[in-house]
Amino acid sequence: MSKSTFANNPKYFEAIIQLRPYDDEVFEFIKGDIKRTKTDTIFISKVEQLKTGVDIYISSQRYARSLGQKLKRAFRDWTLLITKKFQTASRLESKVLSRATVCFRKNEERRVSED
Secondary structure, eight states: OOOOHHHHHOOSEEEEEEESSEEEEEEEHHHHHHHHHHOOOEEEEEEEESSSSEEEEEHHHHHHHHHHHHHHHOOOOOOEEEEEEEEEEEEETEEEEEEEEEEEEEOOOOOOOOO
């Protein structure tokens, strides 16, 4: 199957962008950047609210990685961690398919207790 066949499924995703903790400004930046792409192959499949933040499921791994770099430049007090996880091996194309996780975490100032 071609990539466009998978992308027609509204639940399809190649990457997860994790915001820890949830921040309105960063979330709106991500939504606005996706709207500016003006392509139907890049979309948000699902947004999952968690106790520790939010997971945003994106249809394009390459776009999610580049968006992570944009976020890092725009929000200096956040850290970026990009990992990938084995998904499946395509027997037709002899390729290993993986899913990326782009974790964008706010730097917390650690307070030293004076006991």
